[in-house]
Structures are given as C-alpha cells and as structure tokens.
Amino acid sequence: MSRTRLTAEERQEQLVAAAVTAFSSGGYAGTTTDQVARLAGVSQPYVIRLFRTKQDLFLAAMQHTVELIDATFRAAADQDPTLPSLGHAYFQLLGRRELMAMLLHGFAASDDPAIGDHVRAGFGRLYDTIRALTGCTPEEARSFFGEGMLLTCLASMRVIGPAAVPLQPWSAELAGTYPDEKFD
Amino acid sequence: MSRTRLTAEERQEQLVAAAVTAFSSGGYAGTTTDQVARLAGVSQPYVIRLFRTKQDLFLAAMQHTVELIDATFRAAADQDPTLPSLGHAYFQLLGRRELMAMLLHGFAASDDPAIGDHVRAGFGRLYDTIRALTGCTPEEARSFFGEGMLLTCLASMRVIGPAAVPLQPWSAELAGTYPDEKFD
DNA sequence: CCAAGTTGTTATTGACTGATAACCAACGTA
DNA sequence: TACGTTGGTTATCAGTCAATAACAACTTGG
Numbered sequence: 205m206s207r208t209r210l211t212a213e214e215r216q217e218q219l220v221a222a223a224v225t226a227f228s229s230g231g232y233a234g235t236t237t238d239q240v241a242r243l244a245g246v247s248q249p250y251v252i253r254l255f256r257t258k259q260d261l262f263l264a265a266m267q268h269t270v271e272l273i274d275a276t277f278r279a280a281a282d283q284d285p286t287l288p289s290l291g292h293a294y295f296q297l298l299g300r301r302e303l304m305a306m307l308l309h310g311f312a313a314s315d316d317p318a319i320g321d322h323v324r325a326g327f328g329r330l331y332d333t334i335r336a337l338t339g340c341t342p343e344e345a346r347s348f349f350g351e352g353m354l355l356t357c358l359a360s361m362r363v364i365g366p367a368a369v370p371l372q373p374w375s376a377e378l379a380g381t382y383p384d385e386k387f388d
Numbered sequence: 389m390s391r392t393r394l395t396a397e398e399r400q401e402q403l404v405a406a407a408v409t410a411f412s413s414g415g416y417a418g419t420t421t422d423q424v425a426r427l428a429g430v431s432q433p434y435v436i437r438l439f440r441t442k443q444d445l446f447l448a449a450m451q452h453t454v455e456l457i458d459a460t461f462r463a464a465a466d467q468d469p470t471l472p473s474l475g476h477a478y479f480q481l482l483g484r485r486e487l488m489a490m491l492l493h494g495f496a497a498s499d500d501p502a503i504g505d506h507v508r509a510g511f512g513r514l515y516d517t518i519r520a521l522t523g524c525t526p527e528e529a530r531s532f533f534g535e536g537m538l539l540t541c542l543a544s545m546r547v548i549g550p551a552a553v554p555l556q557p558w559s560a561e562l563a564g565t566y567p568d569e570k571f572d
Numbered sequence: 573c574c575a576a577g578t579t580g581t582t583a584t585t586g587a588c589t590g591a592t593a594a595c596c597a598a599c600g601t602a
Numbered sequence: 603t604a605c606g607t608t609g610g611t612t613a614t615c616a617g618t619c620a621a622t623a624a625c626a627a628c629t630t631g632g
Contacts, residue, residue, distance in 0.1 A: 209597095209598070209599085209608090209609060209610080210609080211608085211609085212608075212609070215609080215610095229499045230417065230499070231415060231416075231417060231418070231496055231497065232415075232418065233414065233415060233417040233418030234415070234416065234417030234418070234497075236588080236589060236590085237589080237590065237591090238588095238589075238590090246610075246611090247610075247611055247612080248589090248590080248591095249590090249591075249592080249593095249610095249611075249612085249613095250609085250610060250611075252590070252591060252592085253591095253609095253610090257590080257591085258589095258590065258591090305496065305499065308492065308495055308496040308541075309496045311492055311496075311541050311544050311545050312415055312489065312492045312493045312495075312496045312544060313415065313418075314544060314545045314546060315413045315414070315489070320545065320546060320553070323545060324545055324546075324547060324553065324556070324559070327545065327547070328556050328558040328559065331558045331562065332558055335558075342561045342562065342564065342565045343565050345562070345565075346538065346562060346565045347534070349538050349562075350531070350534035350535045350537065350538040351534045353534065353537040353538045353540075353541050354530065354533050354534040354537045354538075356537075357495050357537050357541075360495050360496060360498060361495050361498045361504065361507060361508055361511065362498060362504060362508075363508060363511070369504070369508065372508070372512050374512040374515045374516055374519075375508070375512065377526045378515065378526065378529070378530060378533075380526065381526045381527050381529075381530045393578090393579060393580075393627095393628070393629085394579085395578090395579085396578080396579075399579085399580095420618080420619060420620085421619080421620065421621090422618095422619075422620090430580075430581095431580075431581055431582080432619090432620080432621095433580095433581080433582085433583095433620090433621075433622080433623095434579085434580060434581075436620070436621060436622085437579095437580090437621095441620080441621085442619095442620065442621090
C-alpha cells in the first residue's frame, strides 16, 4: 500500500479534520503536532510546513469547527427559521463531542491574545448568524446561547451525549429536563 | 529579607491559591509547576514534594475553586435564598476571572478520566447546593446553570468582566442584555 | 546542646516537542 | 529524457519540563 499523494489543499483539509479530533481531546497545549500528524498518516515536520506553526493549525481547526456549526444552523433555518428549530439542530451536534470540546478548549485558551481574537470572532459570527436567521431579540439570543453553553459544557464533561459517563443523581435529574430529545 | 518558613499546611494553601492563578491562565497542560512555584516564591521540586504530582496540584486548585463558589452561594442564600439572589452573587464572581477560567479549563480537561471525575463531582456539588438552598425545580436549575455557563464562557473569553477586550457590536448587544448589573 | 523531625534547596535527568534543514520521490511537460 | 515543481521524508536540535535524589538549614523536645 504505497502512500497516495494528495494536493496540498486536500492534505490541509484532512489535517484540519485530524486536528479537530486531536485538539478536542487534549486542548491546545496538551496536544502535540505529532499526534495530529499520525492521525492523518503523515510526518510531523510536514504538518508544520503546511501550517507554519502549531498555533496556526489550532486556529484552522477552530475555524473549521465554527464553520461546521454555522452551516448546521443555516441548514436548520432552511427548513424552519425559528429558535426551537436551531436549538434542535444544535442538540443533534452533541453527538459530535469533538466539536463541543473544541469550542470549550477555544474559550479556555482565549488567554492567548491571538487565539482569543480568533475565538471571539467565531463566537460573534455564530451570534450574528442566530440573530439574522431567526430575527430573535437580543434577550432571546442570550437565553438561547445560555442553553447552548450549558449543553456544550455538559457534553465536554461527558455528563450528557454519546460518550457520557454513568449518571449521578444530579446529572440524571439535569438530563431529565430534556425530556423529548434523544442523546446520540 | 530571609524567607519565612511556613508549616506544610500553610504552604499548601498558598500554593493552591497560586495554582488557581497559574492554571486559570494556561490550563492544565499549558502551565508548568515551575510557574506555580515562582508565584508562591518556592522551588519547583518543593511543589512536587507537597502535592506528589502536577495532576494532584491541579485537582486541589479545582477543588478550591468549587469550594469558593459554593461558599459564595451559601453566603448569598443566608441573606435571600432565591435564584435571583444567587444569580446576582455569581454575577459578582465574574470579577474574579481566574475562577471562571479555572472552571472552564476543568470542563475542557475532563477528557482525562481522573480530572473528569473530579470536575463532574464538583459540578454536581454546585448543582445540589443550588437545589437545596433555593428549593427550585430541575427546570429552573437548568435555566440558572445555562445563564451561569454563558457568563462563565463570556468571562473566560474576555467578552465581559473586568478584563474584557474592546467590544464588538455583537458583544455590546449581548452585554447590554444585562442592564442593571455592573461588571467588576 | 544534641538528635530527630520538618521545611526547604540545588543538581540532575530522561523524556518530549516544535521547528529547521537537507534530502528524496513522483509528476507533468517541453 | 532531462528538468522544474510539488508533495513528502529522515535527521536533528535547542529548549522545556516533571520528577527524583541528595543535601542543607531551621526548630523543638528531652
């Protein structure tokens, strides 16, 4: 099985996907460029060549995550441009824990100025998307994002979602307040 | 200025406080035990001697964070055991960005089983505290935690709170939905 | 005043990691 | 078929870091 040669662009897309997986588990500092490289089946120096620095790779992974979520919202609004509809769509995203964890790692890593700028821009983009698609009020948007952030945190903590750890009384109670939704 | 000798217990408390500061900025993987040591004015190996491993130090910092928040809730409930009262108390905590960032770093690092167990236990403790102090319903608790997680994320991202970065249109609008509260 | 416990330090190491350099291989094309 | 371009690799390094070991200084009770 000789290695298939891809164009630089194809390889970058593949590496960004691998980066989302890797970074979502270990975070920015806790993930090595070598882990990403192995996931994609290439050598570590090549990852650096294609993305220049580890930070640029992380930013690309972050951007890809936000774009996926944004696209999910737009697809849902195509069917029904209401907050409950988009909420349901986000709920489905819990099945992709990598995305939830990636978001949280981005928030947490915002102390780094370059990462913070990127993360704030991404969050703002999602906020603007929600407001534009549904025409909701700022108060409704805040409430929507409140629910969303709680879901994101709970999924990252493995309290809900497909990779959830055995439930405690409190988490069963909390999960029970989402009655008509199915996790994964 | 000769170094003051402290008891091991006193030194540990001091180190936990330093650890919260350090870890809240860099996260678990992104912070070195030497940074914590310097913050407290002791040598790096001594930190390891007192806490055995870096992970144990992080867990102690996490626990301390949760205990502080728990105590804040209890103090507020002493005056007025209602959700708005506790919400106001949590709002005040935004002024201590370290605590918010520490929480988020804990959530994000939950992929590590040992850390995840600790973090889930801490979150559960806060949930139980809220329910016990206010007697609210699970649905009310979920909504409360939704607001709280949004605030926590926004504070960590420096969108709101004392260390906030210049506002964008979207963040001004979002912050504007908290009209009668003062940041820091 | 000395011996034992406690609070620290310096020295060191082995493993890891992002990044650079230099080189190799496949492909199209004139 | 020679050659430039693009897609990769191996070798290597300079810096970093958690953890261990050995030792030093202070304190306290007998």
